[in-house]
Amino acid sequence: MDAEQLRRSAVDSPELSFFSRIDVVESTGSTNADLIARAADPDVDRVVLLAETQVQGRGRHARPWVSPPRAQLAMSLLVRLPGIGPASLAWLALLTGVAVVDALRATAGVAAELKWPNDVLIEGRKVAGILAEVASSGGAPAVVIGLGLNVSLTEDELPVPHATSLTIADARETDRTVLVRSLLVEFVRRFTAWRDADWATDELAAAYRERCATIGTEVRAELPGGRTLTGVAAGVDDYGRLLIGDQAVSAGDVTHLRARY
Secondary structure, eight states: OOHHHHHHHHHHOTTGGGSSEEEEEEEESOHHHHHHHHTTSTTOOSEEEEEEEESSOBOGGGOBOOOOTTSEEEEEEEEEOTTOOGGGTTHHHHHHHHHHHHHIIIIIOOOEEEETTTEEEETTEEEEEEEEEEEEOSSSOEEEEEEEEEOSOOGGGOSSTTBOOTTTTTOSOOOHHHHHHHHHHHHHHHHHHHHHTTTOOHHHHHHHHHHBTTTTSEEEEEOTTSOEEEEEEEEEOTTSOEEETTEEESSOEEEEEEOOO
16 A cells, blocks of 8 residues: 555545544554554544554454455544434444445445445455444544455455455456545545534435345344344334344344345
8 A cells, every 4th residue: 555645645635634644554453453542542533544464353243354465455444423322323334334335336346235234245245344343432432443345365365255355356446545545535425424414314324225235135133142033134224223024133143145025
């Protein structure tokens, strides 16, 4: 990645001047963990951290996220959300998913979709995962959003068989600096619109539902406590929960079983 170009963008670009700084490090354990530690300083806000290599990256449920050096994007963002209600915080991860899908469609030319809650798919295979963690609460909660995006991995380098990468998907753009700029611009556009709407979720929820491949698909949800729920995903409610039959699921591992009806 061109670290200097990204740093200049935080100053010179009308969209990316939203961020106070954009840093690139050669290696770290976890970009999310690094920014969570920095969130203790109330003056730290709108910060982006990228790593060429992540040696302790993690996804949901603390699952490891690994990749060869420079073959993926490992990026975290720290933002503060003054005045937001606790029930709306979950939408930040979903907003990030919408931004990633839009950036990949526009810049990489791939048919990206969302799998509830925070995975990004290309032709049913996972290309990116998103993890949001509340770093501090209070009047202006600080949230760190991590993104892992497979860029140039080959089939032999994929962590699991149902994963993919932009290279495998024949993306028209795999320059990671270009991708980072596109992802951040889309995030800023969505985030500022949400903030300016006083954190109302109507427009954001509509955008998420439009991009979500899970809706209308037969799924199996493995819920906390060991319970399993199977059925057709009917939609996503105003709280970001997945609706399966007459039940609203707020957390769990979801597997697509059959194509949408």
